[in-house]
Amino acid sequence: MIYYPQVLADLVTNALAAAQAAGELPTFVLPDITVQPSQKAGQGDYNTNAAMLLSKVAQQPPRQVAEIILKHLTRPEYLQEAVVAGAGFINFTLNPNALKALVETIIAEGSDTLCSLTIGAGKRAQVEFVSANPSGPITIGHARNAVTGDTMARLLEAAGYDVQREYYFNNAGNQMVLLGKSLQARYLQALGLDVAFPEDGYRGDYISEYAQKLVEERGDTLKDADWQPFKEYAEAQMFAWIKRTLERVNIRHDQFFNENSLFESGAVWDTLKAMEANGYIYRAKEWEGASAEEHAKAADLQPATWFRTTRFGDEKDRVMVKGDGVPTYTLPDIAYHRNKIERGFDLMVNVLGADHGQQYKVVAWGIQALGLPADNIHVIIIQMVKTMRDGKEFKISKRAGIFDTLDDLIDMVGADAIRFHMLGRSANTHLTFDVDEVVKQSNDNPVYYIQNAHVRCASILRSAQERGICDEGADLTLLGADELTFIRKVLELQDIIALAVNQYEPHRIAFYAKELAATFHPIYDRVRAMGDGVPEDVGKARLRFYRAAQVAFQRVLGLMGMSAPERM
């Protein structure tokens, strides 16, 4: 579909160049002209503030610059009017019949590609999200990360990128050992042996369930085994569970990347060596800038390996390899991002929790210390989700076995409601997820408000089919102002996708969806396609319009990973 902000901006740019050539404007480097959709009636369909921005370099008042632009502006058929307004805006009004004809374009593009852009054409993007270690099920807390990452991926695809969804995990740490030992203890207990449960072990019911399964599958053959096979078993079960849960909310990762592979390939130590070669690494008991007091405290420690993050403005250097020779998780994380860059992605988006806020900076500095570009890596920081139930907040603790699994939540409110509510706030602000509020399936629930718009379209078309009315070959010029309003709103989806992608703000699609539905419902009320003395040809055009509207809602719901029901 034609992207009006771009073609109009090109027209303005060409007009400016023509004006300069004609000597009506002084010579200056043409800036990027932006054209945006107008928000208010009477201001045309699109507008630009170019004349105001150029007023100074043009050495003329804004309105005069605008007049000069208009004088040299070519007028394609789709452009009905371009006028100067206000302090120096140029308002563009499109030819209504050109807009009405877009109904066919919308239907032709269909629910999979409507309003797709080309800004990512030929480029590969990667979105890394969820990345929870397989030590427990997916919780409500993870859900926001999952939904944000997947929606970002969908939007990137709509923007033309070839997108890979990746899940990074660690199955080698102390926590996984503890998981294995927890299962081992439950297994032995299930065999009737009196064994102590590990302190700080994982107490979730699912561990006991796995122990029971293990007894059924293997009997007591693992009685004398160490924790290793238990860890492997628990991990496999856990991953199966995690994937199953994510699948329920329409999320599928393309790639699961094991941190351990970075150790096996030697990448971790190679990375450290490369950083060292660039002068960012040293070994010491305490960091170089530490006070005498701190040095004294560290006197008994084994020397650790430090990364000079202070060179990038950090308050102190960071440990890469602990005194016992084991790397902190930051080092493999740097190696991981180096690996991503080597895989040749044009864009890497990383969805992280707020508790990693400081961490990602160190990783970015690590990339710079390697002499690699860090500007293609973008991080979306997800602030905490506060979970409420019965008017009270409850905390999630994996190890204590207190958590609300995403599975339970899906059972209660459904995948669609979860996907929508998790996009209900911009990622970098705190979100309160009130289970009772979301469970409430009442008029005030925007999920149904949006889906009902699709239902209504489907219902009309179903009814038309039953009456044997065909909408093909409709005369779209018979459509009215209401329908035009909706078509303009559909066009805005292009801007929403561009904005969401450029600013890494997937939540914008959720707010747009509400607006689109709010534009639709009043029109549905007024614009009848059948009965009530609606002329046959007008009804046919309106039917065609509702078919396009249905495509639009399918597209928007699809971008949010939600379903588009035919009936409520």
Added chain:
RNA sequence: GCCCCCGUAGCUCAGCGGAUAGAGCGUUGCCCUCCGGAGGCAAAGGCACAGGUUCGAUUCCUGUCGGGGGUACCA
């Protein structure tokens, strides 16, 4: 201490340096001879404060005040 985020309507939140700051909920008052009312129409109600940059600031910068989160030789 340092870092990050947030202060917009009674409540929950949108708002890409532009024109008269938008929704939903709640409150009040209306609309069902209907392609499904899980809807529609209408009323009341708001940018924490002070400077700065700008033709123009809710938006950018600085500071103050208030709220939340993060700050390991854990992962």
